[in-house]
Amino acid sequence: MKIIIQNISRLRKRFKQTTLICLTVLAATGCKKDNASDNNNTTSDGSTIKFVLNDNFNFSVINGALAYVGITDTLAKPGPYTFLAPDNNAFSLLNMPTPTKSSFDFYTKARLTDLIRYCILPQKISFKHESLVQNKPLLTATGGNVYLTRYLNGTDTVTTINGLKLTSADNAASNGYIQVLPQVPNPETYSKVMDYLHNDTTLTLFAAALHRANLDVSLLAGKDAYTLMAPSNAAFQNSGKLGLNLGVSTLDSIFKADPVKLAAFLKYHIIKDRFFEGDLYRYTVAHPDGIQTLDGSNVIIGGNPAGFHAITVTGRGNHGIPAAIARPQSGNQTVYYANIPCGNAVIHIIDRVLIK
Numbered sequence: 035m036k037i038i039i040q041n042i043s044r045l046r047k048r049f050k051q052t053t054l055i056c057l058t059v060l061a062a063t064g065c066k067k068d069n070a071s072d073n074n075n076t077t078s079d080g081s082t083i084k085f086v087l088n089d090n091f092n093f094s095v096i097n098g099a100l101a102y103v104g105i106t107d108t109l110a111k112p113g114p115y116t117f118l119a120p121d122n123n124a125f126s127l128l129n130m131p132t133p134t135k136s137s138f139d140f141y142t143k144a145r146l147t148d149l150i151r152y153c154i155l156p157q158k159i160s161f162k163h164e165s166l167v168q169n170k171p172l173l174t175a176t177g178g179n180v181y182l183t184r185y186l187n188g189t190d191t192v193t194t195i196n197g198l199k200l201t202s203a204d205n206a207a208s209n210g211y212i213q214v215l216p217q218v219p220n221p222e223t224y225s226k227v228m229d230y231l232h233n234d235t236t237l238t239l240f241a242a243a244l245h246r247a248n249l250d251v252s253l254l255a256g257k258d259a260y261t262l263m264a265p266s267n268a269a270f271q272n273s274g275k276l277g278l279n280l281g282v283s284t285l286d287s288i289f290k291a292d293p294v295k296l297a298a299f300l301k302y303h304i305i306k307d308r309f310f311e312g313d314l315y316r317y318t319v320a321h322p323d324g325i326q327t328l329d330g331s332n333v334i335i336g337g338n339p340a341g342f343h344a345i346t347v348t349g350r351g352n353h354g355i356p357a358a359i360a361r362p363q364s365g366n367q368t369v370y371y372a373n374i375p376c377g378n379a380v381i382h383i384i385d386r387v388l389i390k
Contacts, residue, residue: 179193347384
C-alpha cells in the first residue's frame with residue numbers, strides 16, 4: 035500500500051511538471067505567433083484603404099495595378115496612410131480603361147511599383163484642413179515628394195496635387211484617407227533636375243546645351259526651384275528649319291555655340307519657381323500678357339485647361355505658332371511629358387523651341 039501511494043505521489047509530481055512544461059511551451063509559442071502577426075501587421079478590418087478601393091468599381095484599374103505589383107496588402111495595414119488614387123477616368127486618358135493584365139503591358143513592374151508607391155504618403159493627412167499653400171512638398175513612400183496646393187477660387191477652396199485638381203478629398207478609411215486624382219501623376223524620381231535630364235534620352239540636346247552654357251552648374255544644381263520648358267531632341271533638330279541660324283540643331287553645333295548667347299536662348303525656356311500645368315493656367319488668368327522667364331521676357335501660356343496635357347507656350351518670336359507638349363516617339367501610351375517633378379524643378383517637354 036505504501037509503495038502504491040508513493041507511486042501515485044510520483045505520478046502526480048510528474049504530471050505537474052509535464053503540465054508546467056506544456057504551459058511554458060504554449061506560452062512561448064503563443065508569443066512567437068503574436069510577433070509574427072505584428073510583423074505581418076495586416077488587419078481584417080473591412081474599412082481599410084484596401085477594402086474601400088476594392089469595394090468601389092471606380093477604382094478597379096488602380097486596384098488591379100496594386101494586385102499586379104503585389105502592394106495591395108500594404109494598404110490593409112494600420113498605417114496610417116494617405117493614398118492618392120487615380121480613378122478609372124484617369125487611367126482611361128492613358129487608354130487603360132480596364133484592369134486586365136494587358137492594360138499594364140506598357141509598364142514594367144518596377145516602373146508601376148514606383149508609380150503606386152509614389153501615390154502612398156506614410157501619414158494621415160486631411161487635405162481639407164491644410165492651410166492655403168503653394169506646392170508644399172509632402173513625402174511619399176518612394177522618398178520623393180508630391181506637391182500640395184490650396185488656393186481660393188471665389189468662395190471655394192481648391193486643392194491640387196502636382197497641379198491636378200482633386201476629384202474628391204478626404205475619403206475616410208480606418209487607416210487613413212483616400213484622395214482621388216483626375217490624372218495619373220508622373221513620379222518624382224530625382225532630387226536634382228540635371229540628374230533627370232541626363233537620364234532622359236528625349237532631352238539629350240537640351241542637357242548638352244545647358245552644360246555648354248554652364249547653366250547646369252551655375253543655375254540648376256542648387257535648391258531653388260525652376261520650371262523648364264524643355265524642347266525635345268526633335269524640337270532642337272527642327273530648329274534648323276526656322277531660318278534663324280540658332281545653331282542648336284545638332285550636338286556638334288551646340289558644342290561650338292557661344293556660351294553667352296546660348297545661355298540667353300535657354301533662359302527664355304526657364305521660369306523661376308515651380309509651375310505645374312494647373313499653376314500655369316491659374317497664373318495666366320491673372321496675367322494674360324504671359325509669364326516672365328529668366329531672360330526677362332514673357333512667354334504666353336495657352337491651351338485648354340480641361341484637356342489632357344493640352345497646354346501651349348508661345349514665344350514672342352514664334353509668330354503665333356505655339357509649342358505644345360511633345361508626344362513620345364516610342365508610342366508608349368503611359369509616357370506623358372508634362373508635369374514631371376524633380377526636387378528642384380518641374381519639367382514640361384515641348385515640341386518646339388521658343389524664340390524671343
